[in-house]
Amino acid sequence: MSSFAAIPAADRSHIRDLSLHGRGEKKIQWVIGRMPLMRALQEQFESEQPFAGKRVVICLHLEAKTAYLARVIQSGGAEVTVVASNPLSTQDDVVAALVQEGIAAHAWYGASDEEYHAHIRAALDTNPHLIIDDGGDLITTLHHERPEQVETVIGGCEETTTGILRLRAMELDGALRVPMMAVNDAYSKYLFDNRYGTGQSVWDGIMRTTNMVVAGSTAVVVGYGWCGKGVALRARGLGARVIVCEVDPIKAVEAVMDGHEVMPMQEAARHGDFFVTVTGNRDCITGAHFDAMKTGAILANAGHFDVEINIPDLRARAVAIENVRPNVQGFKMADGRVLYLLAEGRLVNLAAGDGHPAEVMDMTFALQALALRHVAENSLAAGVHNLPAELDRRVAAMRLHADGRSIDELSDEQKAYLAGWGHEA
Numbered sequence: 001m002s003s004f005a006a007i008p009a010a011d012r013s014h015i016r017d018l019s020l021h022g023r024g025e026k027k028i029q030w031v032i033g034r035m036p037l038m039r040a041l042q043e044q045f046e047s048e049q050p051f052a053g054k055r056v057v058i059c060l061h062l063e064a065k066t067a068y069l070a071r072v073i074q075s076g077g078a079e080v081t082v083v084a085s086n087p088l089s090t091q092d093d094v095v096a097a098l099v100q101e102g103i104a105a106h107a108w109y110g111a112s113d114e115e116y117h118a119h120i121r122a123a124l125d126t127n128p129h130l131i132i133d134d135g136g137d138l139i140t141t142l143h144h145e146r147p148e149q150v151e152t153v154i155g156g157c158e159e160t161t162t163g164i165l166r167l168r169a170m171e172l173d174g175a176l177r178v179p180m181m182a183v184n185d186a187y188s189k190y191l192f193d194n195r196y197g198t199g200q201s202v203w204d205g206i207m208r209t210t211n212m213v214v215a216g217s218t219a220v221v222v223g224y225g226w227c228g229k230g231v232a233l234r235a236r237g238l239g240a241r242v243i244v245c246e247v248d249p250i251k252a253v254e255a256v257m258d259g260h261e262v263m264p265m266q267e268a269a270r271h272g273d274f275f276v277t278v279t280g281n282r283d284c285i286t287g288a289h290f291d292a293m294k295t296g297a298i299l300a301n302a303g304h305f306d307v308e309i310n311i312p313d314l315r316a317r318a319v320a321i322e323n324v325r326p327n328v329q330g331f332k333m334a335d336g337r338v339l340y341l342l343a344e345g346r347l348v349n350l351a352a353g354d355g356h357p358a359e360v361m362d363m364t365f366a367l368q369a370l371a372l373r374h375v376a377e378n379s380l381a382a383g384v385h386n387l388p389a390e391l392d393r394r395v396a397a398m399r400l401h402a403d404g405r406s407i408d409e410l411s412d413e414q415k416a417y418l419a420g421w422g423h424e425a
Contacts, residue, residue: 009104012081014122016092016108024097027064028071034358035065036402037366037395038072045076050373052077057128059120059138060159061089061350062107065361067098069132072369074103078130083123085134086304087111088343089350117141124149130372131156133180135304136166143175155179155375157368161194161225162280162304167384179380181371183364186387188395190226193364197356198349199230202276202302203238205353209327209342210298215239220272222265223279224251227302231276232260243268245284269293276348277301277308287313295337299345306345314341327352366395 010018032039045051056078060066066082074080082098084090084107095105104126106119120141127149133139133156142149155178158164164184170176183189207214219235221228222245232242232255244255245265252262265285269275269292277284280303290313301308315321318331329341343351355361370391400407410418417423 020093021096021100024093035362136163194226195230197360199234201349217273282307
């Protein structure tokens, strides 16, 4: 272990208020009771110590479920430091609870852009061996600003679609110098976390923030990847008419076959009551779209960065801007219309909510923990790596076991039949 370990976590941290730790601990204990996969891995890690002597930096949304992941990694012998992947999703009481239990943290709610990046640099000051990233800010800062530290990094894992897009771009440019596991691309991640987790938590965030009814409204979902599918599915389940905007014809056809309307954003702008961007790209809703929207339209983003809704375009059109509710800004247009932006255009499910349900994140963080162990125990080449299929299936099997469910198994004859090719019809 490094000399950092001998220094109290509070003295190695940049946080808002350590006295909040009691309230944060209650949040963590609540989710622990609903994360049986992580409890099983914690018991295993405590026994086997797969991260003994390793320094780990975790850059994720700092709320209760992430806190438990950090503790599980710590239970495996790691010296853990956490840092926020989004300044508006940090829960200061949860961060305080982590520091109280010996995990260093660099994060507070509402950090400025300058503070946010200073926190990432402070986390990198620990000279980590392993990292878990969310969106790619940690790994890109490492490569851009700390190239001398790259040799120390064994590798890491990436949580999000946005982060993996950045990693693959780095790999294509020959810039990625460490191995990174694309945890987001595992079946047990995107089929459940991205679809069911995002679908539920986005509407949780929107409804708790606006206190508006969804039934009978028109919801415009921009992007029909796995997250977009979940958002659209839950909107329809809440009684909304759903319009999907896409650039991929295959996904657009899929949306049609799933029962949704499909049209260009410019046309959809005239109809929507709620707009949710879920693409990982920028400028999905821009000035011309704002011009076509009806008064009262609600704008929310569920993509990683706050660039999907073009906020400068929105500000440029506004004659007045008012904070009308917590996490709700009203932008009054010259013609009297008012458009409402949630959570400053940041991730609405985390900046204005508690993120995905614990039961969903139990699977995702089990994947993260197992993927990080795989990276630690195997010499992988620099580049983006897919999660081994056996780990993916293991997590799904753990979920079934935790739910008290069982499934069939192939017989030897069935395995032989599937493996052969010379069978009679």
